[in-house]
Amino acid sequence: xxxxEGFQDLHERNEFSWRIFYYYAVLxxxxxxxxxxxxxxxxxxxxxxxxRGGRAIYDDVTLQIPKGKIxxxxxxSGVGKxxxxxxxxxxxxxxxxxxxxDGVNIAQASRKELFEARRRMGMLFxxxxxxxxxxxxxxxxxxxxxxxxxxxTMIRDIVLMKLQSVGLRGAAHLMPSxxxxxxxxxxxxxxxxxxxxxxxxxxxxxxxxxPISKGVLVELIxxxxxAANITSVLVSHDVEESxxxxxxxxxxxxxxxxxxxxxxxxxxxxxxxxxxFLQGHADGPVAFHYPAPEYREQLLERN
Amino acid sequence: xxxxxxxxxxxxxxxxxxxxSGIFLFQSLFRLPIRWGEAIRLYxxxxxxxxxxxxxxxxxxxxxxxMVLALQGYSILTSYGSxxxxxxxxxxxxxxxxxxxxxxxxxxxxxxxxxxxxxxxMKATEQLSSYEMMGIDPLRRVIAPRLLAGITCMPILALxxxxxxxxxxxxxxxxxxxxxxxxFWASMQQSVFFDTDIMNGIIKSFVFAIAVVWIAxxxxxxxxxxxxxxxxxxxxxxxxxxxAILGLDFLLTAAMFGDF
Ligand SMILES: Nc1ncnc2c1ncn2[C@@H]1O[C@H](COP(=O)(O)OP(=O)(O)O)[C@@H](O)[C@H]1O
Ligand SMILES: [Mg+2]
Numbered sequence: 001x002x003x004x005e006g007f008q009d010l011h012e013r014n015e016f017s018w019r020i021f022y023y024y025a026v027l028x029x030x031x032x033x034x035x036x037x038x039x040x041x042x043x044x045x046x047x048x049x050x051x052r053g054g055r056a057i058y059d060d061v062t063l064q065i066p067k068g069k070i071x072x073x074x075x076x077s078g079v080g081k082x083x084x085x086x087x088x089x090x091x092x093x094x095x096x097x098x099x100x101x102d103g104v105n106i107a108q109a110s111r112k113e114l115f116e117a118r119r120r121m122g123m124l125f126x127x128x129x130x131x132x133x134x135x136x137x138x139x140x141x142x143x144x145x146x147x148x149x150x151x152x153t154m155i156r157d158i159v160l161m162k163l164q165s166v167g168l169r170g171a172a173h174l175m176p177s178x179x180x181x182x183x184x185x186x187x188x189x190x191x192x193x194x195x196x197x198x199x200x201x202x203x204x205x206x207x208x209x210x211p212i213s214k215g216v217l218v219e220l221i222x223x224x225x226x227a228a229n230i231t232s233v234l235v236s237h238d239v240e241e242s243x244x245x246x247x248x249x250x251x252x253x254x255x256x257x258x259x260x261x262x263x264x265x266x267x268x269x270x271x272x273x274x275x276x277f278l279q280g281h282a283d284g285p286v287a288f289h290y291p292a293p294e295y296r297e298q299l300l301e302r303n
Numbered sequence: 304x305x306x307x308x309x310x311x312x313x314x315x316x317x318x319x320x321x322x323x324s325g326i327f328l329f330q331s332l333f334r335l336p337i338r339w340g341e342a343i344r345l346y347x348x349x350x351x352x353x354x355x356x357x358x359x360x361x362x363x364x365x366x367x368x369x370m371v372l373a374l375q376g377y378s379i380l381t382s383y384g385s386x387x388x389x390x391x392x393x394x395x396x397x398x399x400x401x402x403x404x405x406x407x408x409x410x411x412x413x414x415x416x417x418x419x420x421x422x423x424x425m426k427a428t429e430q431l432s433s434y435e436m437m438g439i440d441p442l443r444r445v446i447a448p449r450l451l452a453g454i455t456c457m458p459i460l461a462l463x464x465x466x467x468x469x470x471x472x473x474x475x476x477x478x479x480x481x482x483x484x485x486x487f488w489a490s491m492q493q494s495v496f497f498d499t500d501i502m503n504g505i506i507k508s509f510v511f512a513i514a515v516v517w518i519a520x521x522x523x524x525x526x527x528x529x530x531x532x533x534x535x536x537x538x539x540x541x542x543x544x545x546x547a548i549l550g551l552d553f554l555l556t557a558a559m560f561g562d563f
Contacts, residue, residue, distance in 0.1 A: 089436050115438040123436045129429035133348075143437050145341070 042067040042199060042231040043088055048097035050080075050087065057083055059255040060097070065248070070225050070232040072242040072263075075252030076277065076286065081235040082126065084252075085201045088233070089121060090114045102198065119147060122192030122200040126207065128184040130176035136163070136187045137172040143194045162190040166220060182213030189220060199231045200224065206238040214238075218245055239278055243267065251277065253286070324521040331446040331520070345448040353414045353449065354456030360413055361406060361460050362467050368405060369468030372396060373475040377482070386476075387486035391494045393472040394465075398495065398504045399560070402465035404552050407511035410457055411544035415519035418449055419540040422523025423533035431524075446520050453516030454509070461508035503559045510551055515544040 043065035050058040057080040065071045073081055086092045087099050090106040099106045104117050130139050140159045144150060150158070163169040166186040176184060185205060192200055202221065206214045222245050225232045236242045243249065243263040251259040251266065251274060258273050259266060266274065276284030292298070336342030376392040425431050425445065434441040469491075476482040495501070519540045526536035 086432075091432060091435055118436055118438040121436065123433070125429040125433055127428050129433040131430055131433070132425070132428070142439075145338070146437070146439055 040067050041065070042102055043233070044098075044100040045084075045087075046098045046100070048087070048099065049095045050083065050092070051095060052083070056255055058094075061255070061257055063250050063257050063260060065231065065233055067231050068225075068229045069247040070221065070234060070245055071248045071250065072234045072236060072246035073250045073252065074235075074237060074239070074242055074277070076237065079252045080255070081237075081252065082203055085123065085203055085233065085235060088201065089118060089123060119195060120198045122195070122197040124185065124188050124192050124200065124202045124205060126203040128176070128181075128188040130179075130184055130188055130191070132176050134176075135172065136168065136174050136176070136179070136190075139176070139187065140191045140194050143191065147195060158194070159190075162194055163187075165193075166190045167216070182209050182216070185209070185213070185217065186220070189217075193224065193228075193230075196228065197230065199233070201233045201235070203235050204237070205234070206236060206241050214241060221245060239280075253277070323525075324517065327442070327446075327521055327524065328450070328517050331442040331450055334440060334443045334447065336443065336447075342448070345444070346452055349448045349452035350456060353418070353452045354460065357410060357413050357456070357460060358463070360409055361464050364405060364409055365402075365464040365467035366471040368401060369393065369397065369471035369473075370475045372401075372468070373472035373480070376472075377476055377480050386480070386482050388490050389472070389476045389482055390487040390489075390491035393469055393476075394491045394495045395500060397465040397468045398500045400552075400556075402461045402468070403504050403508035403511055404548060406457060406461040406464045406508060407515060407548040408545050410453075410460065410512070411515045411519070411541050411548065414453065414456075415515050415540045415544050416537045418453070418516070418519040419523040419526070419537045420533055422446070422449075422520060423526040423528070423536050426524070426526065427528035427530075427533065446524065449520055450516050453519070454512045457512030457515070458505050458508045461504065465504070499559075503555075506559075507552065507555050510555060511548045514547040514551060518544050518547065 041064045045061060045063045045065075048058050048061045049056065073084060075081055083092065087094060088101060088106070090099075090109065093107050101117055102120070104113060106114065106117065109117060130136070131142070134142070137159055140162055141155050144155045144158060148155075160169055160172070163172055166189055168183060168187055168190065171179065171183060171187070176187070179187060189205075205217050205221070209217065218241055221232060221234065224230055234242060234246065243266065246263055249259070249261060249263055249266045250257055253273050259269055259271060266278070269275065273285045275281075276286060282288045372393055373389060376389045377386055380386045380388055380392070422431075422445065431441045431445065434444055473484075473487060477484045477487055522536040522540045522543075526532045
């Protein structure tokens with residue numbers, strides 16, 4: 001398992017840490033108990049409507065995100081993918097409908113319940129969003145300091161393990177401004193999983209990454225999901241990467257879910273809108289041209 | 304008709320944002336830190352970037368304003384043969400008026416704009432959202448230390464400004480213009496009182512500090528998270544902060560020194 005890697009390294013150096021063992025024993029048993037009782041649907045979005053600045057972004061959307069799987073939410077830019085993640089995290093509230101995360105109705109939760117729910121979510125923002133006034137180490141340590149009463153050495157051990165799992169243990173002392181785009185995203189991932197969340201949301205993790213960084217991120221996301229049984233929501237418009245790792249796909253377009261199914265179902269879909277998105281045709285149900293008056297008339301117009 | 308409507312909309316908008324920023328101020332100041340050690344560390348760091356880094360501009364401006372005041376005061380007072388009163392003139396002008404007001408204006412330009420830009424950029428790069436998603440209150444973690452640091456630093460900066468101004472004015476009037484040093488200090492000692500002059504100056508700069516820092520952090524917090532929006536918010540901080548200082552100065556002066 002991914003965190004065992006850290007164990008083995010320590011073991012070889014005869015520095016096996018019982019503190020860390022204890023930490024994970026507690027964590028695994030908690031997760032084990034929860035698993036028995038909870039449902040198969042982790043996030044349940046029902047009849048969601050949401051508008052911003054007078055424009056409807058979601059109109060009566062219903063979708064479900066299964067537990068322990070990687071769900072890819074795909075759709076063109078501006079369709080509201082980031083907004084969906086914010087709705088799940090309770091940063092914005094729906095105009096109508098409900099968003100239920102692990103049995104908690106986000107819109108009706110009290111401040112305390114909401115913060116409690118967020119503790120079990122990790123979010124990887126589009127820009128990484130590392131805190132620019134802290135080093136990589138401090139960034140990853142912050143949630144641990146805030147939520148646990150572990151002592152300094154223990155926090156240090158855990159931070160180093162998280163950084164090791166994203167391959168950035170050597171970059172612990174660097175400031176975010178000194179990292180490349182791919183490294184920043186991996187460091188942010190280490191921070192997102194610092195508290196071993198049940199749900200990790202990735203906002204366009206592949207956007208603007210070189211092929212190697214993309215490959216690394218794909219592998220990390222898969223490894224995390226498999227090893228720790230984390231529910232993953234992957235928001236992306238990178239078709240190939242997303243379809244290759246997702247267990248479940250939701251395609252959004254024009255404020256609606258136009259398809260929800262396995263990657264195979266998406267690939268074999270004959271829906272024009274799906275085909276246009278997958279193949280990247282300029283014209284189709286989604287027009288290439290922004291609505292405009294007749295081209296010829298506008299050119300001939302004199303005033 | 305349209306004018307009246309616009310006017311009402313403007314007043315309505317103003318009152319609305321006043322209310323929102325009031326709630327914002329209240330929430331930032333009264334959400335106590337959970338871990339005090341961390342909170343103090345954050346506060347000290349802000350004292351450094353808001354206060355210590357403003358020292359240079361405050362000291363240099365204080366010195367120049369003191370020197371100019373001494374020259375101007377001397378040229379007027381000498382025609383009445385009372386050039387030794389230049390000490391009194393310097394101390395009262397600086398402590399009562401120029402210290403708090405000019406420090407406030409400089410502070411709005413130097414520290415206020417930096418605060419707005421910093422917080423706006425944190426918003427644009429999703430750092431504030433990131434705190435929220437971590438379940439850490441950004442008001443408590445980001446806004447409160449900046450507010451407190453600004454509010455505590457500015458009265459001290461205003462005092463430093465006045466002290467430097469008096470010292471520089473003394474250099475000009477005593478060492479250059481030849482005012483007798485004894486009477487320079489004596490005229491000051493006779494006419495400056497702690498509870499009316501010095502305390503009123505401190506109260507003024509405290510009020511200005513609350514206004515400027517409040518405007519600065521609020522503008523950063525609510526700005527449009529784009530480069531254009533941050534630029535506009537920064538400008539607004541400086542303009543609104545400066546106007547607030549001048550307006551409040553009139554009100555405070557009328558309240559403090561208005562009853563003859
Ligand atoms: N703060 C905001 N105010 C107004 N409109 C917004 C705001 N944030 C996002 N939007 C709008 O909501 C739509 C969806 O945005 P977003 O969720 O970021 O799209 P995506 O992540 O799919 O590219 C966009 O059209 C955007 O213009
Ligand atoms: Mg987005």
